[in-house]
Amino acid sequence: MMDKKNIPNQEIVLEIKDLRKSFGDNHVLNGFNMQLHQGENLVIMGKSGSGKSVMIKCLVGLLEADSGSISVMKNDITKLDQEALDILRADIGFLFQGSALYDSMTVRENLEFPLRRHKQKNSLDTDINELVAEALENVGLANTQDLMPSELSGGMKRRIALARTLILKPKIILYDEPTSGLDPITAKEIIMLMQEVQQKYGTSSLIITHDIDCARVIADQMILLIDGIDYAVGTFQELSASKDPKIKAFFK
């Protein structure tokens, strides 16, 4: 296993230790470890079915880990009750692979939904309108407020989903395959948008992808998830220069 290098000298905002998760006889995660630092873009790559999505779902409490610890901003989420977990979730944005916009709501309602449910419950309608407008402006889709998700293209849906993720100004953003299913140009636009967001809000990002171009552009650090463990950790340049055949397979 390679040693981790080039770790930014910043506070750890997210840490996983010895995470294990099985579904019956299928051992998906076999002691996965990782650290995400403040302001860092950490890319996790792995083959389909390697447990990337399972890991990210364990991170936000959508799946319960069999063992191991998950610390998000010094809170072990495996030990939090539902109420505390919901409060913590306001600081974690999650961009789903398929955007996961609510079909029955307009773009504006999609963006208002997390706002009205979280800490800004007492906000005035004008404040909410301003936040919605700002979030949409950030993703370059200011005039889509009254559209339904079915009226949007794949790229627009992904942008709106990112706006919904950003609206609570989270400290950490988790991206699950942010460019999958998009054409190369739109994928590039989404990657640029992710970089802009990172620079503007100073968020820490955990990006799950098997898009090598996305990883090259955005990764400060990379982890290769192979056989349910953090098989290799390093920068893109370090990993792409590796002689290990399992690692080389990703960069062909």
Place this chain on the structure above:
Amino acid sequence: MHPAIPIYLVSMSGIHNIKTQFKSFLIEIGELSYFTARFFKEVFKRPFELKELLRQCYYMGNRSLFLVAITGFIIGLVLTLQTRPTLQEFGAVSWMPSMVGISIVREIGPIITALVCAGRIGSGIGAELGSMRVTEQIDAMEVSGTNPFKYLVATRVLAVTLMLPLLVFFGDAIALFGSYLVESVKGDVSFTLYFTQVFNSLEFGDIVPATIKSIFFGLAIGLVGSFKGYYCKKGTAGVGKAANSAVVFTSLLLFIIDFIAVFVTDIFYDL
């Protein structure tokens, strides 16, 4: 059947299949019971999601109104047309409003409306929640700090439980109107006379059990539809299966509830 396979082996495999199906049926009943218990636990907890509840009540009530009206009207017409010759034979046509009134209010109205709503509302809930599960919208809701069970399931189940008795009343009224139309044409009966006879024959003991039964029908439609959709397996095929099995399972459950309701009502009448 392949001639080389002995008949007793075929029978054994048949028995094994029945056992497996029965086992999975029992597991499903167990999971549905747990789901029902969770509904009762969540529905009385804050926040009450009143806005979503009212929206669901409006959609479910409003969208089923036309279908319930058409079905009720046809049932009223057909029941009267089919019964008339027999009553005529015994010289008892004057009993028609009482007979139709009691049978519609006690039994035909609630069960037919519930079956129509199982197809309309139950499958709709199953498909909607199933689609939300498959496209990760339920996960997105949970990540945003909302309890999806409370927001999606509790509101829908409560809405259909509240709306079904109202739809049953509406369906009953339309069915009786359909029956009156036949009687006014064939028997020259006035509107006032027909409905006076209907209401004179109806008792408190006819309406209350039917209403209670309708509440349970609504609960069953909402719970089964939500259960099937909420735990829908991945893929578009899973959504279709959720909608379809919601209707099949609910229809079966409605008849079981109906049987129990009639049985219990009968015991009370005997006391």
